Amino acid sequence: MESIKGLKVEKKDINHKTIISVGKEEIGGTRLTIIAGPCSVEDKDQIMNDAKLVKSCGANFLRGGIFKPRTSPYSFQGLGKTGLDMIKEAGKMEDMPIVCEIMSIEQLKQFASEIDVIQIGARNMQNFELLKEVGKLDQPVILKRGLSATIEELLLSAEYIMAHGNTKVILCERGIRTFETAYRNVLDLNAVPMLKSLTHLPVIVDVSHSTGEWWMVEDLSLAATAVGADGLMIEVHDNPEDALSDGMQSLKYDVFKMLMSKVEKIAKVVNKSL
Numbered sequence: 001m002e003s004i005k006g007l008k009v010e011k012k013d014i015n016h017k018t019i020i021s022v023g024k025e026e027i028g029g030t031r032l033t034i035i036a037g038p039c040s041v042e043d044k045d046q047i048m049n050d051a052k053l054v055k056s057c058g059a060n061f062l063r064g065g066i067f068k069p070r071t072s073p074y075s076f077q078g079l080g081k082t083g084l085d086m087i088k089e090a091g092k093m094e095d096m097p098i099v100c101e102i103m104s105i106e107q108l109k110q111f112a113s114e115i116d117v118i119q120i121g122a123r124n125m126q127n128f129e130l131l132k133e134v135g136k137l138d139q140p141v142i143l144k145r146g147l148s149a150t151i152e153e154l155l156l157s158a159e160y161i162m163a164h165g166n167t168k169v170i171l172c173e174r175g176i177r178t179f180e181t182a183y184r185n186v187l188d189l190n191a192v193p194m195l196k197s198l199t200h201l202p203v204i205v206d207v208s209h210s211t212g213e214w215w216m217v218e219d220l221s222l223a224a225t226a227v228g229a230d231g232l233m234i235e236v237h238d239n240p241e242d243a244l245s246d247g248m249q250s251l252k253y254d255v256f257k258m259l260m261s262k263v264e265k266i267a268k269v270v271n272k273s274l
């Protein structure tokens, strides 16, 4: 791809890869990073339970939204600062770094320092002013591919962050919009080998938003691992039926546990460990 030649995102040679350290965890190295937890932080019991379970199954990072980009303004919008305090406590309890989405410059200024890995969601992939501000931080950031964004656009958005000084960028394929309506999004697994050949940055796959159906998540987790993803993002909830967001795609504990044991086997085939 000509447009990224000479840019900071470009892979310069076959051994050029970035490994991002977060506490004692690493993203982009020889381990398959598992980021798991609920779509949204809903209350203290929920996030504490979810943290304990995902940790016991081998997850490395705890995810949980505190600011939610919802299609309808009447849907649950997240608990904000209260939710952040809850997920921080849960992360501390289980000794897991936390991943939370930030949607605005204002939120970034107020809360970034309390979050281990900042997530820039699909809807903000081309919020260039936000990307510039994230670029001024020295903090890992997961950049999700926009709903209709090309690989080139994703990489140029990553370049916005890197051009401003922050080199700790993790790319996330989370499914794209196509003519298909049978599922929430189409998981573009081509993106994994393509991104890994074009760039030195770690590439993870969100197997939950890319399917929208809990029963598809295990199969796509195995597939994403097989094509060389550096990590998986998976929504897990203690009671998906009552979840305030994305219950349909959230895994119950037993399903997540089974998924982890199967993923471990595929990871070994591609020389990764959990």
Ligand code: PEP
Residues within 6 Å of the ligand: 039, 065, 069, 101, 120, 121, 122, 123, 144, 174, 206, 209
């Ligand atoms: C999320 O991870 O909670 C989320 C909203 O994802 P996306 O931005 O990929 O839709």
Ligand code: MN
Residues within 6 Å of the ligand: 039, 040, 209, 235, 245, 246
């Ligand atoms: Mn979600």
